[in-house]
Amino acid sequence: MAFKENPDLYRKDWRWQEGDLTVTRTCHWSAPGCHDSCGVLLYTDKDDNLVKIEGDPNQTYNNGTLCMRCLNMLEAVNHPERLKYPMKRAGERGEDKWERISWEEALDIIEENVRRIQKEYGPESIVGMMGTGRNCNWAVPLITYAGFGSPNFALGFLSGDSCMLPRAAISAAVMGDLPIIDAAQFWPERYDHEGWKRPDYIFMVGNNPLKSNGDGFLGHWIVEMMKMGTKLIVSDPQLTWLAAKAEVWLQGRPGTDGALALAMIHVIIEEDLYDHEFVEKWTYGFDQLTECVKEWTPEKAEEITWIPADKIRKAARLFASGDPSSLQWGVAVDMNVGGIPQAHAWIAMNAICGNIEKPGGNLIARDAYGMVLSYPYGYDKYIPPEMQAKRIGLDFSPLHRFAAGAATAHGDSILQCIETDKPYPIKMIWFQSTNPIANMAGEAPRVYDAINKMDFVVVVDVFKTPTAVAFADLVLPAAMSCERNSIRGWWTPTRAITKVTSYYEAKSDEDIVVAVCSRLNPENFKPRTDIELLEEAVENGIDNPPFTYAELTKMVDSWPERPYAMHEKGLLRSDGEPGFNTPTGKIELYSLVLEALGDPALPYYEEPRESPISTPDLYEEYPLVLTTGHRSYEFFHSEHRQQPTMREFHPWPLVEMHPDTAKKYGVKDGDWVWIENTRGRCRQVVHETPTMDPRVLNAEHGWWFPEQDAAEPSLFGVFDSNINNLTNQCVTGATGYGAPYKSQLCKIYKCTEENSEVMPGKQVTELGGFKYDRIQYTDDAVHDNTNEEMLEGRKYVY
Amino acid sequence: MSIKDYGLLINYDFCTGCHTCEIACKKEHDLPEGQWGIRVLQDGPREKEDGTWEYTYMPLPTTLCDLCEERVEEGRLPTCVHHCQARVMQFDTYDELAKQLPNMPRTVIYAVK
Incomplete structure (x- = not known):
């Protein structure tokens, strides 16, 4: 007899009783988090303790599957080092001395400082920052806008805002919206959806979706499509598992995908492989595009990318042959100075x-x-x-006005503003779910100096992070996902996140919004509970959500209707006309918005500012190309390092290199090596792997060591293995978007007792940092040629 | 039917090495550091003579694997099968599992108990 699951154990109700346990069917987001919200079953005992978590087989988003991080959730939720109470600083910054206080006292301190700074400097002198896209995406902006009255919400000093925001901004500008791959995730019946078919080819660039699960896309959906016959084309400097399965693997030099894109378009146009009907009906500027890629032969691209020309041709032909093909792009597209034009090129292709x-x-x-x-x-x-006009960086990066749902103040400009007090001083930063000196900020030692200039710093998080110890005057404990009522509204479906337990005095991001905003702005900010805030959010839904928050909780999720070919049906533009939400109603291969902003209107390739080609002398001294920021299954950026099971799987930061490279520099698997360039150094553990080009290193990001000393100079060892000792701030693309996290130069040498006497933590916190000239934007970088008339009525595109 | 009638099918062609089965098992059975009920083994990555790559993961149930007998008795799948992200694992009677083999190259069926 075939095995049958017991349906009583996996119901479609939102809550039921199973013996002594209550089962709640809901979704997880953060903290700890990621970019997805998988369906989970949370099992709580009679005292409301979370005792078990399982994937929800009735949530077709993840079909019952879960990754390591959700499966290890109990270790996170019950971790002894979690923040339990609000604390105020009792010693000097960095000494790790704290005094427990009440939430009421914490709010008094916040109010006193905010009022003082608002009065002396203006609300714009307060900055609110969060980490990467997750379940405080609206909480931190709301605190910044409604609570502080400041327009300056930004992402933890992320240079060039280079995580999805460049792709979002250029997509909004040239096609009105962000395109994502169709894995049938818009319908509850998924792959059975009428009309859905698997793509013939998926072209993956700058992305390992199995590990990164970026932006509401569960990476393993790709595997489902592979089982149905989808083939892969993968551009990645490292052979990933997906690349090993691909029809073509393009192993390029980090930072050069822009050249690859132009050459692929060249082939597709030259060999007449494009879709004439779509081009004619739905694109603008094809002739200009044709002209601009004319010089981009695969042979020319080979010189730049190190990818053989015949492979580029093959990739282009296969992609164009698909009916359809689809594009899976990742953060590595953003993490280049040429991120915007590269993303524009992929959209065009x-x-x-x-x-x-x-x-x-x-x-x-x-x-x-x-x-x-x-x-x-x-x-x-x-x-x-x-006050909106005072948002930092708009003059430098007017494209930021077009980032639609991803519009923020400009991270590098905030840094420079702190350093120079121009155009006005910054006095306070509110960090919520971001740990910028562990990751996100480039040039971490520089950011350390900048944050230390603040009069007042608040850190809201689930653990005492290096950022909290180094800077916080006030630390507030945040709730984890199972301890909060919330909504996942990012793409589809809308999902309820339901509170099943609580932890000491930790508050949810929603409760913190309510507490802070009703204290600071009681007249205008109306919600007084998390539920009121969520009900208001539902009411604010532009397309009339057919539920209240209370109803959504019991529905668990809700899937809006979503036809194909929305542009043909007049569903994309506010005027109801067919077409895309752009000035021409077409996908703009030649962008009128970019033209109006004074930026190049066509895709182009920009060589990394430090590279074998642009700085050959530097390359002699630093003969390895360094890429960073790839993901691992165990960690989400700087999270999860305190979980013993994750560290059992992945104990140390790894720098991956080809065995020939290791041999050349006299190191081997398991050795600690210094990775160094002109800006600084850090140490990681060698992992030899034939998946790398011998000229390229791949180092990990986000490492700190919760088991090490909290106080300075250690700060949990946050600087010692920090690859962002080597990266930049204020080196961004012409539009202000895109920064070279993925393409630096470096050298390596084995760690010895002698050369490890002064660790980076000490160098940064006690010795004034590494010695070099920090790059600043000059006045020339300000955009003053924007044609406002052309932009009339197009300030935001939602 | 007893647990001895049931096997574990793994289509290792699509195992991505994501560690989900390993950690799901560790948590279900509360295994200490260094102990595993299932282990993901790896062959490659290595380049073959034709320029393509061998890069294969193979989950291997250890002697600690009891096929989640308690779960199965309640009517649940073994936790590794339930949570496998690539959905390459199946738990069923040998007869049912074997039916799939002709259309599922690079697949094994483990007899665990």
Whole structure:
């Protein structure tokens, strides 16, 4: 007799009793987090303790599957080092001395400082920062706008805002919306959805989706499609498991995918492989595009990318042959100075092949029911136009106005503003779920100096992080996902996140919003509970969500209708006309928005500012190309390092290199090595692997060691293995987007007792940092040639 | 039917090496550091003579694997099968599992108990 699951154990109700345990069917997001929200079953005992977690087989988003991080959730939730109470600093910054206080006292301290700074310097002198896209996407902006009255919400000093925001901004500018791969995730019946077909080819660039699960896309959906016959084309400097399965693996030099894109478009146009009908009907500027890629032969691209020309041709031909093909792009596209033009090129390539809004191609993704619970939430309601005009970086990066749901103040400009007090001083930073000196900020030692200039710093997090110890005057304990009522509104479906337990005095991001905003702005900010805040968020949904928050909790999820070919049906533009939400109604291969902003209107390639080609002398001294920021299954950026099971799987930061490289530099698997360039150094453990090009190193990010000393100079060892001792700030693309996290130069040498006497932690916290000239933007970088008339009425595109 | 009638099918062609089975098992059975009920073994990555790559993961149930007998009795799948991200694991009677083999190259069926 075949095995049958007991349906009583896996129900479609939102909550039921199973013996002594209560089972709640809900979704997880963060903390600890990721970019997805998988369906989970949370089992709680009679005292509301979380005792078990399982994947929800009735949630078709993840079909019952879970990754390591959810499966190890109990270790996170019950971790003895979690923050339990609000604390104020009792010693000097960095001494790790604290005094427990009440939430009421914490709010008094916040109010006193905010009022003082607002009065002396203006609300704009307060900055709110969060980490990467997760379940405080709207909470931190809301605190910044409604609570502080400041327009300056940004992402933890992320240089060039180079995590999805460049792709989001250029997508909004040239096609009105963000395209994502169609893995049938827009319908509850998934792969059985009528009309859905698997793509013939998926072209993956700058992305290992199995580990990164970026932006509401569960990476293993790719594997499902592979089982159905989808083939892969993968551009990655390292052979990933997916690359090993690909029809073509393009092993390029980090930072050069822009050249690859132009050469692939060259082949597709030259060999007449494009979709004539789609080009004619739905694109603008094809002739200009044709002209601009004319010089980009695969042979020319080979010189730049190190990818053999015949492989580039093969990749282009296969991609164009798909009916459809689809594009899976990742953060590595953003993490280059040329991130914007590169992303523009990929959009162009995908558009001329006619893959947009087709089953199995790339679909326009919007937050379900128009519930935009992200960075612009509350901006227009709480920030008057004259204050919006003070948002930092708009003059430098006017494209930031076009980032739609991803619009923020500009991280590098905030850093420079702190350093120079121009155009005005910054006095306070509110960090919520971000740990910038562990990752996100480039040039971590520089950011350390900048944050130390603040009058007042608040850190809200689940653990006492290096950022909290180094800077916080006040530390507030945040709740984890199972301890909060919330909503996942990012793409589809809308999902309820339901509170099943609580932890000491930790508050949810929603409760913190309510506490802070009703204290600081009681007249205008109305919600008084987390539920009221969530009900208001549902009411604010532009497309009339057919539920209240209370109802959503019991529905668990809700899937809006979503036809294909939305551009043909007049569903994308506010005027109801067919077409894309752009000035021409077409996908702009030649962008009128970029033209109006004074930026190059066509895709182009920009060589990394430090590279074998652009700085050959430097390359002699630093003969390895360094890429960073790839993911591992165990960790989400700087999270999860305190979980013993994760460290059992992945104990140390690894720098991956080809065995020939290791041999050349006299190191071997397991050795600690110094990785160094002109800006600083850090140490990681060698992992030899034939998956790397011998000229390239791949180092990990986000490492700190919760088991080490909290106090300075250690700060949990945060600087010692920090690859961001080597990266940049204020080296960004022409639009202000895109920074070279993925393409630096470096050298390596084995760690010895002698050369390890002064550890980076000491160097940074006690010896004034590494000695070099920090790059600043000059006045020339300010955009003063924006044609406002051309932009009339197009300030935001949602 | 007893647990002895059931096997574990793994289509290792699509195992991505994501560690989900390993950690799900560790948590279900509360295994200490260094102990495993299932282990993901790896062959490669190595380049073959034709320029393509061998890069294969193979989950191997250890002697600690009891096929989640308690779960199975309640009507649940073994936790590794339930949570496998690549959905390459199946738990069923040998007869049912064997039916799939002709259309599922690079697949094994483990007799665990």
